[in-house]
Amino acid sequence: MKKPPRIHPTSICLTALVIFGASCGSSGGGLADGVESPIASSHTIVSNAAVYTVDAGRSWAEAFAYDKQGRIFAVGTEEEVRAAADDDATILDAGGLMVLPGFQDAHVHVPEAGINASLCFMSSGETLDTYERLARQCAEEQPDDEWVRAAGPSLYDLRNSSENPLDVLDRAIPDRPAIILDDLGHAVWTNSLGLAAAGIDDDSDDPQGGVFHRDAVGRLTGLLLEDAQQRLRNAAAASDDVVYSGLLDALDELARNGVTTVSDAGGYWAQGHPAAWERALREDSLVVRAANTLYLYPDLDPDTQLTEFERRFSNDSDLLRFDTAKVYVDGILDLGTAFLLEPYDTAPDENYPSGFTYFELDQLNSYVSQLHEIGYRINFHAIGDAGVRAALDAVAAIEDSADSVADRRHRLTHVYMVEESDTARFAELGVVADYQQSADAIDPLYHEDLTQIIGNRAWDLLPTRRVLDASATVTLSSDWDAGPLPPLGTIQRSLTREGNAVPNLETALELATINTAYALGHDDVTGSIEVGKFADFVILDQDIFEVEVDKIDETEVLLTAVAGRVVYDAGSLSG
Numbered sequence: 001m002k003k004p005p006r007i008h009p010t011s012i013c014l015t016a017l018v019i020f021g022a023s024c025g026s027s028g029g030g031l032a033d034g035v036e037s038p039i040a041s042s043h044t045i046v047s048n049a050a051v052y053t054v055d056a057g058r059s060w061a062e063a064f065a066y067d068k069q070g071r072i073f074a075v076g077t078e079e080e081v082r083a084a085a086d087d088d089a090t091i092l093d094a095g096g097l098m099v100l101p102g103f104q105d106a107h108v109h110v111p112e113a114g115i116n117a118s119l120c121f122m123s124s125g126e127t128l129d130t131y132e133r134l135a136r137q138c139a140e141e142q143p144d145d146e147w148v149r150a151a152g153p154s155l156y157d158l159r160n161s162s163e164n165p166l167d168v169l170d171r172a173i174p175d176r177p178a179i180i181l182d183d184l185g186h187a188v189w190t191n192s193l194g195l196a197a198a199g200i201d202d203d204s205d206d207p208q209g210g211v212f213h214r215d216a217v218g219r220l221t222g223l224l225l226e227d228a229q230q231r232l233r234n235a236a237a238a239s240d241d242v243v244y245s246g247l248l249d250a251l252d253e254l255a256r257n258g259v260t261t262v263s264d265a266g267g268y269w270a271q272g273h274p275a276a277w278e279r280a281l282r283e284d285s286l287v288v289r290a291a292n293t294l295y296l297y298p299d300l301d302p303d304t305q306l307t308e309f310e311r312r313f314s315n316d317s318d319l320l321r322f323d324t325a326k327v328y329v330d331g332i333l334d335l336g337t338a339f340l341l342e343p344y345d346t347a348p349d350e351n352y353p354s355g356f357t358y359f360e361l362d363q364l365n366s367y368v369s370q371l372h373e374i375g376y377r378i379n380f381h382a383i384g385d386a387g388v389r390a391a392l393d394a395v396a397a398i399e400d401s402a403d404s405v406a407d408r409r410h411r412l413t414h415v416y417m418v419e420e421s422d423t424a425r426f427a428e429l430g431v432v433a434d435y436q437q438s439a440d441a442i443d444p445l446y447h448e449d450l451t452q453i454i455g456n457r458a459w460d461l462l463p464t465r466r467v468l469d470a471s472a473t474v475t476l477s478s479d480w481d482a483g484p485l486p487p488l489g490t491i492q493r494s495l496t497r498e499g500n501a502v503p504n505l506e507t508a509l510e511l512a513t514i515n516t517a518y519a520l521g522h523d524d525v526t527g528s529i530e531v532g533k534f535a536d537f538v539i540l541d542q543d544i545f546e547v548e549v550d551k552i553d554e555t556e557v558l559l560t561a562v563a564g565r566v567v568y569d570a571g572s573l574s575g
Contacts, residue, residue: 070563102260114246406430
């Protein structure tokens with residue numbers, strides 16, 4: 001079906017007032033707590049719309065209809081859809097505006113985003129003296145808290161400083177443990193009381209997959225890199241109520257941005273994050289579909305951890321599943337902890353000239369095979385070209401048929417560097433490449449900065465187009481709150497970046513909807529507006545096919561629905 005003609009944008013109005021519990025003039029935005037699909041009729045028609053379905057034909061429709069269970073049973077012209085629906089069907093008049101399948105995000109840190117929003121923030125690039133003053137202010141702002149919590153400094157501001165950062169933080173916060181997250185999510189800064197709470201002292205050996213940073217004479221600096229930070233994060237874990245409150249705040253933000261499906265990429269079961277998701281489902285506060293991960297800790301006993309993963313596995317819910325294992329292969333380029341095939345030109349730390357892995361490679365292969373056997377798909381964090389190769393090798397080593405391995409849809413996220421000979425292996429193994437497109441990550445100035453440590457290899461980072469052209473399944477995600485959440489901004493940047501840009505808007509939309517649904521294993525019920533699928537959709541304030549590509553991120557989400565349930569109403573629906 002061709003795109004329907006542009007209809008004069010009359011006011012959007014829901015005929016059945018039970019959906020919002022107010023007239024069409026109501027201004028209450030945000031989540032529609034406890035709201036179900038319309039009850040005035042068993043059928044609802046989304047009418048007077050420019051519906052880009054993202055189905056196999058990438059077709060357009062004028063309307064679609066769904067039943068009381070939120071399942072779509074008709075898509076097509078106004079006449080066709082009205083003929084298929086009950087005479088008393090509820091009408092959602094879209095006012096001629098654009099309707100899309102709900103956006104899907106395969107890599108987002110949901111509870112953490114909500115929790116971190118309340119932390120005391122410090123900007124990066126400050127001097128130690130300034131950080132000491134800011135840390136003292138943060139402590140004063142949290143007088144009754146057991147831990148002082150902050151975020152923002154760059155490890156570069158601290159790692160090679162003239163004074164030991166531990167001494168500085170001990171002066172600023174002498175009476176309570178402190179946890180200060182870095183600006184990249186791969187390190188923390190703590191004081192002596194924090195180290196003690198985490199059971200770390202000068203005699204502690206570096207944990208597998210992490211580094212207890214030390215100064216020139218071997219003293220701890222309070223900087224914990226990569227998985228070493230998890231000991232402190234576990235010790236400082238927020239209460240169940242704080243985690244749940246953070247999750248609810250983050251869910252609200254997801255709905256405002258039209259995100260209807262996520263995969264929570266943290267999965268810190270030792271910090272109570274899965275329990276918060278389960279509580280949201282019980283209390284009918286879950287307003288996205290979630291195919292979530294569980295974090296694989298490198299330094300735990302393998303048998304004990306695999307038993308825990310087997311106990312926690314679930315894939316029998318349309319709304320909440322724990323069917324993905326989050327496996328870190330390596331760290332990040334900025335810290336020199338990404339695992340490279342060739343050494344860094346100038347290694348940030350001479351102790352690991354090519355970076356390092358979280359797991360020994362034999363151990364990685366063993367874990368991946370056993371998790372696959374349980375039923376998990378793997379979400380590999382892989383940055384360096386050696387890290388990417390190690391992840392692909394681990395998938396190739398799974399003792400199962402090639403078809404079964406490909407059908408599990410294991411995925412690599414971030415994928416900053418891919419050696420040319422590994423490009424075709426994504427499609428060959430059925431592995432998904434999940435990319436973020438944050439402004440910082442795709443900035444040529446950032447790539448130029450990285451030439452100082454990896455040379456000319458910095459000019460082919462995040463090779464989205466190259467992997468896409470090799471027939472791999474590619475997805476776009478946000479890595480929120482490490483990156484910006486809005487999917488429309490991600491889509492715009494994927495199209496406008498210098499080099500490795502996605503070829504066109506149609507493709508970018510696929511990467512943010514149906515491809516992500518495929519990666520998460522539910523493309524049979526979500527990811528497009530088609531008969532038999534759930535009515536997960538968004539209404540936008542403009543047709544993004546009709547605006548300049550560099551204006552796409554100015555588009556606003558007016559309404560978000562999951563299985564026909566309205567979870568966000570911008571308050572502008574009455575025009």
